[in-house]
Amino acid sequence: MKRLALTILGLLIVCSTAQADALADIKAKGVLSCGVFGDLVPLGYQDPKTRSLVGLDVDVCSAIAEDFGVKLELKTVSVDARIPSLETGRVDLMTASLAYTPVRAKQIDFSSSYMSVPVSILVKKDSGIKSFADLAGKKVSANRGSTSEVFARQKLKSSEVVTFDAGPASYLALAQDKVQGMAMVKSAGVGFHNRSGGTTEFLDEPLFMEFDCVGVKKGEPALLAAVNAALERIEASGRLAQIWERWYGQGTEYKMKREKKVTLASEFQ
């Protein structure tokens, strides 16, 4: 009887101290795993020469891992598996062009945003489409599970939104005239625009202005706070601006200006 009571007491003590603390686990293991894209230029893709994963999202996660003082482990994710991957704990953080939406915020937590980009529509130059009204009755492609799908369905009610599993397939549908527009976040859309050989252009009006943040599993306040602190330090040291310059700056084919610095979650949520 006494042994049974002691065992139960011991189990209770162990259970009460066993709380989920991903940050402590990361520091103990010495490895931070991040979810990134493997096929979206220039956010996360495989460098054809070195065959390693590179991109802006990859660099951001590298910087966070350095700030934590741990090694980085990258895992590729598909567009619609980003949130489930976080929820199941397959990755610790999600840096895969993950935009904040209130619906998503019910499933996971978002850090401060490290990138703020518009969601725009890419069309063929010779299609004569200049505004959303011109897309009435036409087809628009988008990545399944992305904010571009959500906002295309909301704002382009008279168009048919066709979703594909990944960016390249959505672009291919536009390139082959199977759809008349492609809704995609501009940070990824420019990659396809530049490779289209001058046949495509963006519509002036964006669908939406989205804030890309680091995704963190719900119920991990320590990890969320650590990520936010890391992002602030990375911004203050100028490293985030360097990362932007490397992938979108004047030395690249995009030459995009950085719209906003790291924005606190409270400002856009």
Add this chain to the structure above:
Amino acid sequence: MSLESFQVLAEPDVQRLFLRGLGTTLTLFITSSVCAYALGGVLVVFRMSGRLSSALVAAFVEYHRNVPSIVQIFVWYFGVPQLLPGPVQTWTNTHLGPFFFAVVALSLNAAAYISEDLRSGIRAVSTGQLEAARALGLGYIKAMRLVVVPQAIRGAAPALINQALGLLKATSLALAIGVNELMYVARQLDGETYATFPSYLTPTVIYLVCTLTLMFIGSRLQRAANKTR
């Protein structure tokens, strides 16, 4: 997973979404199976008439058996239109959507398997049957049509029903090229509402109901066919 996520299934919009998806899946299935069984029969005839046509059919069957179905669907939708000349390509893009190419890819794939099943069914009929029919004065074609083929189909029936089940499930691959079928709408619902379990449980149940119905129909047809003995 919480039980409250199942509430999303009570909304009429969601129910209509699944019904539309099911409608597309069934249309895809019926169109593909009609084409597949017809083409499968034609392929078997060609297989048995001459060395060249036999080799061509064998090559066709080998390609469709060895290349994954999803690859075949992508090749038809994204690849083949590229090979067509300019104006034909434009016409194709405006008039033939992903549904058409999904039907083509699925039909050809299933037809290859069906022709093999029919061929093995024909081989299972003992040669004595054909000889006896010829001896009774029936021509080759009449002998095949009245004596051998009915027995062959009876023998191949389980395999043919299997192909129908496989084809119904293979229609879900069409989601990769943007066809609005059942799995496509299920993933759309999951993406919008994050009610993951109900979003995927519903098509599971629907597919089960459909396949069990098919199996029931198949067993009834088999029984009816066997009654004529």
